[in-house]
Amino acid sequence: MKYGFIGCGNMGGAVARAVCKGAGAGDVLLANRTPAKAQALADELGCACGTNEQVASICDFIFLGVKPQMMEDMLDVLAPVLESRAESRPFVLVTMAAGLSMHQIRQMAGSGYPIIRMMPNTPVALGAGMIQYCYDDVEPEQLQEWLCAMAPAGQLDEVPENLIDAASAVSGCGPAWVYQFIEALADGGVAAGLPRAKAQEYAAQTVLGSARMVLESGQHPGALKDAVCSPGGSTIQGVRLLEQRAFRGAVTDAVLAAYEKTKELGK
Numbered sequence: 001m002k003y004g005f006i007g008c009g010n011m012g013g014a015v016a017r018a019v020c021k022g023a024g025a026g027d028v029l030l031a032n033r034t035p036a037k038a039q040a041l042a043d044e045l046g047c048a049c050g051t052n053e054q055v056a057s058i059c060d061f062i063f064l065g066v067k068p069q070m071m072e073d074m075l076d077v078l079a080p081v082l083e084s085r086a087e088s089r090p091f092v093l094v095t096m097a098a099g100l101s102m103h104q105i106r107q108m109a110g111s112g113y114p115i116i117r118m119m120p121n122t123p124v125a126l127g128a129g130m131i132q133y134c135y136d137d138v139e140p141e142q143l144q145e146w147l148c149a150m151a152p153a154g155q156l157d158e159v160p161e162n163l164i165d166a167a168s169a170v171s172g173c174g175p176a177w178v179y180q181f182i183e184a185l186a187d188g189g190v191a192a193g194l195p196r197a198k199a200q201e202y203a204a205q206t207v208l209g210s211a212r213m214v215l216e217s218g219q220h221p222g223a224l225k226d227a228v229c230s231p232g233g234s235t236i237q238g239v240r241l242l243e244q245r246a247f248r249g250a251v252t253d254a255v256l257a258a259y260e261k262t263k264e265l266g267k
């Protein structure tokens with residue numbers, strides 16, 4: 001099986017990194033508008049680099065890693081290449097584009113080709129990603145191959161397509177807001193006198209450990225929060241202040257703002 005990537009930026013590049021582990025770098029082909037970017041990543045990962053047309057004509061899984069706004073123009077050029085091979089050498093399109101449905105991608109590609117739609121996030125680069133996926137007209141063996149290739153990317157979860165935009169607004173966008181939180185937590189530490197490097201390490205490790213507590217203890221985040229707050233202690237003062245500033249409401253609204261924007265991208 002050959003795995004090809006068209007668009008090797010932040011997300012396509014991270015997924016390619018994982019697939020090189022899952023499928024073997026020898027079966028991965030990278031293409032990018034600025035070829036030097038694909039070449040640099042290919043050199044690092046030990047895979048090959050080529051053109052969009054080469055990916056479209058020889059790969060069994062064609063990962064589409066361009067921005068949603070660029071998808072139509074990119075696929076317009078490749079539609080004849082895909083059409084000319086579809087009968088003799090079937091392939092699966094793999095889209096990671098926010099907001100674009102499988103139906104829209106198929107229309108842009110020129111036909112109802114087998115398709116997987118996934119929503120990864122940037123921690124995929126470390127094998128710690130959260131990836132939702134759905135698919136249509138994909139053979140069970142093809143899906144199995146794809147799942148094996150993607151396994152080093154992180155946690156994979158099959159969902160119906162109508163949940164992908166909401167999932168995107170939580171785990172696709174979420175890392176950006178978590179980084180904002182880590183930066184702010186570290187800033188607070190620096191304000192209180194910690195050296196920057198220590199403050200950042202403490203903040204990031206705290207988020208990592210707290211996330212593991214949620215996942216591994218099975219407890220509600222509110223109960224885990226209560227366990228940190230001693231009566232009359234320091235943490236509850238911070239909780240009080242964050243509630244006053246509507247911290248949880250602001251985060252919930254951020255998710256909904258991202259969700260609305262994602263839906264707009266598909267219009």
Ligand SMILES: NC(=O)C1=CN([C@@H]2O[C@H](COP(=O)(O)OP(=O)(O)OC[C@H]3O[C@@H](n4cnc5c(N)ncnc54)[C@H](OP(=O)(O)O)[C@@H]3O)[C@@H](O)[C@H]2O)C=CC1
Nearest residue numbers: 007008009010011012032033034065066067068074097098
């Ligand atoms: N970033 C994220 O956290 C997430 C992104 N996504 C999705 O992933 C996709 C990519 O996003 P992201 O990686 O962030 O964007 P980037 O801008 O980082 O990467 C896009 C890449 O596509 C390349 N490109 C653009 N046009 C073409 C073309 N015609 N042919 C070949 N390559 C092309 C660009 O090349 P050049 O080097 O010339 O700019 C660039 O390297 C989007 O659809 C996005 O919705 C999904 C989940 C999370």
Ligand SMILES: O=C(O)[C@@H]1CCC=N1
Nearest residue numbers: 098168171172173174
């Ligand atoms: O904001 C973005 O463009 C991407 C889509 C999903 C997460 N980040």
